[in-house]
Amino acid sequence: MDRLFAYGTVNAAVSGNGPALFLLHSLLSDRASFASIEPELMRSHRVIVPELPGFGGSRAVDGGLAAVADRMAEVVNEVGDREAIVLGNGYGGFVALQMAIRHPSIAKKLILADCGAAFSEPGRDAFRNMAAASKAKGLAAITDVAMRRLFAADFQASHPELMRDRREAFLKTDPEVLQAACAQLAALDLRPELPKVKVPALVLVGEHDEATPPPMSHELAALLPDARLEVLAGCAHVPQLQKPRVFLDAIADFLKPAHATA
Template identity: 35%
Template sequence: MSRPLVLLHGWGLTARVWETLRAPLAGLTIHAPDLPGHGSAPAVSGTDLAAWTDRLAADLPDGATVCGWSLGALLALDFAARHPRKVARLALIGATPRFAATEGWPHALDAETVAAFRDAFTSAPAAVLHRFIALQVLGDAHRREVGGKLTAALSAAEPDAAQTEALAAGLAVLAGADLRGTLAAIRQPALLLHGEHDALMPVGAARWLAAQWPDARLEILAACGHAPFLSRPAECATLLEGFHRG
């Protein structure tokens, strides 16, 4: 039986964001769930990253290659540390162990910007979602095409009250998580794919992560923003499949 590939998407979107990779990865067994409170998935009470990971772990196979992007990468890191039986190999796209900058952690958006996003989301969720997409495509050579794919994968283009509450919880998870202290527990082989011009998760975060694991492989994709798998899908699919089958 072949090893499954689990794909975990980012905040505000759904598993539709992975559609571009499905054709080049058609030979693999793929599990791509919606994150809690996104798309059709029920929300999780509270804003604890571990609760989100545990909810997903209950429905996902053991011994998988777990690939997470953005918020999904934070969840994948937590999976690898706390549910090691689930994770045979760890792939991270646009990853960081901490989204907001703090003393000793400059590889991130400044804390004031993150707080402003959270404050604005409750009153203008659609505007914040689209601003988030704009940040994701900054510096990308294919920004218009990538932006269109991200917009098409939104959990809700105009969130209603319930959707806004669920997505606000996800934004709180993203803003509050700090996994720097858990990385020593992660022993699985790791592949990191990161856009050279990522404005949300600066490439310094990926370099820092890769330095924590002696055997980690870091691939920095030129002329890409936060979603290199949408900007250069064929190359990312080749890298992912090679790592998955390794």
């Protein structure tokens, strides 16, 4: 059962016992996007699922993605587990990556699911357009676009209840936080700083991800000093919701302590 904690201005659900495993949610979703995988992960880890700054009950921070990463580094430090693993999906992956760049000893391992180091120009335009449309017309005007970025059309059609839940969660997003994050991601280029990430990284990407297409993950894995890439068949931007078993199998060996995989 989840216990709710406040780490300074960041709220988090905590479950299980063992080494700390942080799960950082995407921009167009919330911490509930990990609900399908949390029960299994909590058998071997203390699973900490924060609401990122500006989402849910966690207070927003000024200063862009770097400030978000610094705030989350404070949370990891407060937990005080030097063996911590940080898993980020989408926007949460960018936060985890920036955190590892700015705080190199913050985590033992990284799992970066459906993110990258920099967007293509069409990708940057997509964020600019989402921000402009939400500012002019409200979040409801971009909900369909947001859901398409998260899930393939056939998945949406076959999971109507889940999609209703995801739409409702998206509409609770603070529009100003969303718009600021879109602007930050549109300008982001972490490629020159990737050599600073010294810890092992597992880079995952859904083969049908339209929000952060597979070439971004291929580039990320190639530029990180110690990384391997796995493409998840049949998945889009939120694989842990779409195919939780596939996602859990993909990360299982990486989560094990080094002595357990020898």
